[in-house]
Amino acid sequence: RKTSKRIPPGSLGIPVIGQSLGLLRAMRANTAENWFQERIREYGPVSKLSLFGKPTVFIYGQAANKFVFTSNNSMLANQQTQSFKMILGDRNLLELSGPDHKRVREALLSFLRPESLKQYVGRIGEEIRKHLEMYWQGKQQVTVLPLMKILTSNIICSLLFGLEEGTQRDKFVACFEEMVKGIWAVPINLPFTRYNRGLRESARVQDMMKELVHEKRLQLEGKSASPHQDLITFLLSIRDEDGKEVLSEKEIVQNGALSMVAGYETSAIAITFIIRLFANEPAVCAAVLQEQQEIAKSKASGESLTWDDLAKMKYTWRVAMETLRMFPPVFGGFRKALTDIEYDGYLIPKGWQIFWVAPMTHMDNSIFPEPSKFDPSRFEKQASVPPFSFIPFGGGPRMCPGNELVRIEILITIHYLVTHYEWKLAADNLFSRDPMPEPSQGLPIKVWPRELS
Numbered sequence: 001r002k003t004s005k006r007i008p009p010g011s012l013g014i015p016v017i018g019q020s021l022g023l024l025r026a027m028r029a030n031t032a033e034n035w036f037q038e039r040i041r042e043y044g045p046v047s048k049l050s051l052f053g054k055p056t057v058f059i060y061g062q063a064a065n066k067f068v069f070t071s072n073n074s075m076l077a078n079q080q081t082q083s084f085k086m087i088l089g090d091r092n093l094l095e096l097s098g099p100d101h102k103r104v105r106e107a108l109l110s111f112l113r114p115e116s117l118k119q120y121v122g123r124i125g126e127e128i129r130k131h132l133e134m135y136w137q138g139k140q141q142v143t144v145l146p147l148m149k150i151l152t153s154n155i156i157c158s159l160l161f162g163l164e165e166g167t168q169r170d171k172f173v174a175c176f177e178e179m180v181k182g183i184w185a186v187p188i189n190l191p192f193t194r195y196n197r198g199l200r201e202s203a204r205v206q207d208m209m210k211e212l213v214h215e216k217r218l219q220l221e222g223k224s225a226s227p228h229q230d231l232i233t234f235l236l237s238i239r240d241e242d243g244k245e246v247l248s249e250k251e252i253v254q255n256g257a258l259s260m261v262a263g264y265e266t267s268a269i270a271i272t273f274i275i276r277l278f279a280n281e282p283a284v285c286a287a288v289l290q291e292q293q294e295i296a297k298s299k300a301s302g303e304s305l306t307w308d309d310l311a312k313m314k315y316t317w318r319v320a321m322e323t324l325r326m327f328p329p330v331f332g333g334f335r336k337a338l339t340d341i342e343y344d345g346y347l348i349p350k351g352w353q354i355f356w357v358a359p360m361t362h363m364d365n366s367i368f369p370e371p372s373k374f375d376p377s378r379f380e381k382q383a384s385v386p387p388f389s390f391i392p393f394g395g396g397p398r399m400c401p402g403n404e405l406v407r408i409e410i411l412i413t414i415h416y417l418v419t420h421y422e423w424k425l426a427a428d429n430l431f432s433r434d435p436m437p438e439p440s441q442g443l444p445i446k447v448w449p450r451e452l453s
């Protein structure tokens with residue numbers, strides 16, 4: 001065994017709490033990048049600390065990202081916080097590794113890959129149109145983030161769970177919201193803590209999901225549902241060579257819940273920051289409008305957008321990518337060292353966590369010159385963005401399987417918004433992270449119908 005002398009510099013802080021509260025506080029004050037810069041100044045690019053009850057090594061940069069995202073299963077395992085595991089369960093994709101991870105991920109991806117999602121573009125568009133009619137039409141002011149959370153959770157409820165408008169869907173979403181708040185909490189299970197509430201709501205969500213799975217199973221058996229109705233019916237229908245279900249009920253429940261948790265807030269934040277950006281960057285907004293008007297002109301009134309229309313929205317997607325670079329919804333994540341690892345001259349002891357963060361690479365001026373400038377042209381040529389330096393969706397075998405769904409949601413929402421409305425900010429331009437970035441007051445905007453020339 002190597003000597004402890006080579007363990008990275010830094011301090012593990014006080015037991016259990018370590019630096020978690022300091023980091024969470026910096027994220028809320030939107031000073032997390034400075035918090036990390038200070039660490040780097042004090043200890044260098046590799047340092048130790050303690051986060052969410054575990055000894056941790058913080059690493060950053062393109063090489064660090066490649067190491068985290070591509071190291072093999074015998075060296076690094078995915079590692080969520082204890083709160084995450086307790087709330088989402090031990091069979092969710094983020095907790096699985098090796099053949100189990102591959103099997104469950106393949107099943108999810110069979111539903112979420114472009115060739116499959118193509119068929120749902122009309123349905124997603126319909127959900128977005130209904131949302132705009134209900135929450136935007138005729139309004140002079142709206143608060144964007146809560147509305148986008150309603151929109152993206154409705155899309156997920158419809159597409160993944162087959163839950164359409166109604167009280168069951170509302171109850172479901174409300175429980176999820178409370179559950180999610182517990183996930184990033186310090187795991188202290190005392191009454192009235194976020195963590196304690198998260199655990200309670202998690203039990204309710206699991207019960208609701210189980211009930212849903214039973215209903216769908218009956219519907220499939222009675223042929224009143226098709227395998228392609230939603231993700232749950234799809235997962236229930238996949239069989240191996242012996243005709244056995246590929247995923248257990250527990251895996252369907254936990255990965256359905258994971259997809260909601262991983263997908264609704266992240267996507268809502270991405271769309272919210274694009275809407276915020278349009279208010280701040282009129283030239284970008286005008287160029288997106290031009291692209292979207294071209295597409296709108298080619299459609300009859302009320303005609304749905306198609307997969308081919310989305311392929312034409314190239315500039316809009318570059319704007320979305322640049323927004324994800326500057327304001328990544330997922331700040332970073334953890335892996336666990338399964339063995340003693342030598343990294344950059346230091347020892348990362350077996351059992352320790354490794355913490356990767358996106359903004360430190362996204363704002364590196366050697367990769368993205370003038371990183372604070374909003375410049376969608378950075379993404380004009382795929383080759384100009386080096387591998388593992390643009391990581392809003394992670395990378396490698398655990399890269400976000402929801403990224404194609406996000407692309408569809410963003411493009412359709414922006415299409416209808418920008419061709420029907422204009423807006424300006426009704427509050428300040430600030431945002432904080434808790435742990436995801438949220439504009440102050442949820443981004444209230446003044447909104448009015450666009451007069452088309």
Ligand code: HEM
Pocket residue numbers: 078093094105112258259260262263264266267270328329330333334391392393394395397398399400401402403405406
């Ligand atoms: C803008 C929106 C989104 C962002 C920024 C995002 C980001 C990420 C990131 C960074 C990871 C990798 C974490 C790691 O390697 O530690 C991830 C994984 C994951 N995401 Fe997303 N995500 C988004 C939307 C979605 C959606 C819509 C879904 C589901 C429909 C989803 C489902 C998942 C799942 C299941 C994983 C785990 C994959 C695995 O471990 O194999 N995400 N996401």
